Amino acid sequence: MLKQFVPSDFCLKCQGCCRFARNPGIWAPAGCRLVRKNGEYICANLREDNHCEAYSCHPLDCQLYPFLLVRHGNSLRLGLHRACSFITEHRPQGTALKGYIDYLKERLQTDDIILALQNNPEIAADYRQDVEIIADVSDLLNAGEFGLRQLTIEDKPLVESYLQKNKTNVSSYHFAGIFIWSGLYKIFWTIIQDNLCIFYSDAIGMFMPIPPLGVPPGEETILRCFELMNSRNQNNEISRIENVSETDLKYYEQSGFKAKLKDKEYLCLRDAIAKLSGEAFKHKRASYNHFKKNYKAQVLKYNDSLCQDCLSLYRLWMKERKGKFSDSIYQQMLEDSFVSFETALKFYEKLDLIGYAVKIDGKIRACSFGYALNEETFCVLFEVCDLECKGAAQFIFSEFCQKLSGYKYTNIMGTSDLKNLEKLKLSYRPAEEVALHAIYQ
Numbered sequence: 001m002l003k004q005f006v007p008s009d010f011c012l013k014c015q016g017c018c019r020f021a022r023n024p025g026i027w028a029p030a031g032c033r034l035v036r037k038n039g040e041y042i043c044a045n046l047r048e049d050n051h052c053e054a055y056s057c058h059p060l061d062c063q064l065y066p067f068l069l070v071r072h073g074n075s076l077r078l079g080l081h082r083a084c085s086f087i088t089e090h091r092p093q094g095t096a097l098k099g100y101i102d103y104l105k106e107r108l109q110t111d112d113i114i115l116a117l118q119n120n121p122e123i124a125a126d127y128r129q130d131v132e133i134i135a136d137v138s139d140l141l142n143a144g145e146f147g148l149r150q151l152t153i154e155d156k157p158l159v160e161s162y163l164q165k166n167k168t169n170v171s172s173y174h175f176a177g178i179f180i181w182s183g184l185y186k187i188f189w190t191i192i193q194d195n196l197c198i199f200y201s202d203a204i205g206m207f208m209p210i211p212p213l214g215v216p217p218g219e220e221t222i223l224r225c226f227e228l229m230n231s232r233n234q235n236n237e238i239s240r241i242e243n244v245s246e247t248d249l250k251y252y253e254q255s256g257f258k259a260k261l262k263d264k265e266y267l268c269l270r271d272a273i274a275k276l277s278g279e280a281f282k283h284k285r286a287s288y289n290h291f292k293k294n295y296k297a298q299v300l301k302y303n304d305s306l307c308q309d310c311l312s313l314y315r316l317w318m319k320e321r322k323g324k325f326s327d328s329i330y331q332q333m334l335e336d337s338f339v340s341f342e343t344a345l346k347f348y349e350k351l352d353l354i355g356y357a358v359k360i361d362g363k364i365r366a367c368s369f370g371y372a373l374n375e376e377t378f379c380v381l382f383e384v385c386d387l388e389c390k391g392a393a394q395f396i397f398s399e400f401c402q403k404l405s406g407y408k409y410t411n412i413m414g415t416s417d418l419k420n421l422e423k424l425k426l427s428y429r430p431a432e433e434v435a436l437h438a439i440y441q
């Protein structure tokens with residue numbers, strides 16, 4: 001049952017609901033029998049004393065009212081019926097109204113409501129008169145058709161149970177690697193034939209950031225994923241499955257899907273970065289030593305009290321990087337990455353992230369964050385520093401690797417096809433490259 005917005009004592013004195021001018025009509029609740037009486041149609045559940053005979057299990061549209069699900073074509077919106085006597089009299093606004101709308105938006109995503117909508121699609125109708133549109137809930141349409149659910153932090157155990165079946169050194173095979181992009185994309189999941197399928201959706205369209213997780217996906221699963229994405233995308237070229245590694249390509253190529261090399265991630269030997277010894281690292285070592293000699297730095301394990309300082313540092317670092325590299329793709333990448341950085345810090349503990357910050361004279365001048373992909377590989381997700389502080393980048397990376405003893409590899413992520421990033425990553429002498437493909441229909 002939904003919490004009611006209008007107090008019941010107000011409704012009991014009002015005659016605005018449960019009586020309808022037309023039958024059939026869009027205002028009558030789903031599944032209710034209407035009885036003709038005094039020129040109007042009255043719900044058979046309405047008692048003489050104005051109580052609802054079926055109150056403990058009355059239909060979803062009755063529970064929602066004066067809120068409505070308004071369907072116009074492919075969109076689904078939450079509306080408020082301004083003609084309701086309570087709304088007309090009290091004109092609710094501000095936090096009380098917003099709080100209830102937030103509550104409704106969250107409740108609409110839950111299983112019982114999704115099921116009720118699937119069983120009674122007429123609950124969502126083309127309401128127009130006196131209806132104020134207050135929120136877009138079009139995602140519920142996907143839920144109905146493909147069982148899509150919006151990914152929340154609470155879904156972490158479920159996603160992890162599937163990730164365990166797919167051991168890999170690819171950075172996106174971690175709940176944090178998927179979830180940190182929730183500020184840029186709406187993230188959905190569904191189960192198709194024992195595979196957990198995850199989708200990113202934005203104004204451009206929908207794609208899968210990683211292949212279906214679980215058992216190796218069969219052709220039917222992959223086809224169903226493309227069917228879902230194609231139903232959302234105006235251009236089917238947007239529909240794709242990203243981050244497919246070389247070893248998994250066979251499942252797709254056997255079924256005639258097209259693969260395109262999109263990126264590669266680099267795996268460094270953690271111990272080599274921790275030590276920075278030998279000819280190969282002499283420049284990095286010199287920078288590290290310069291930093292040690294010239295700055296009195298403290299290396300701190302990250303905690304929430306450092307959040308604002310780390311965000312400010314990111315902004316400074318982004319400004320410095322943007323000033324140095326004019327490539328518009330790189331500049332957009334920095335902006336997007338900031339959104340994911342904010343999400344990562346907000347959910348730091350819940351995402352099992354590990355982070356360190358370098359403090360000099362009371363100021364955070366470098367920080368780095370990552371997560372364990374498996375017992376062999378740790379992934380460094382973010383590394384930002386004040387570029388004025390010579391050697392800070394080499395220092396924090398090496399220090400971080402020193403603290404990660406036990407891991408063989410440090411994944412330093414991909415380059416997004418950007419030459420400046422490729423040059424930087426290769427300068428750490430990666431031991432392995434992992435080629436990543438995107439799959440198209």
Ligand code: SF4
Binds near residue numbers: 011
């Ligand atoms: S019109 Fe509004 S106030 Fe009147 S019974 Fe319906 S919900 Fe209650």
Ligand code: SF4
Binds near residue numbers: 017058
């Ligand atoms: S089910 Fe109850 S609340 Fe809904 S229209 Fe009928 S009497 Fe009114």
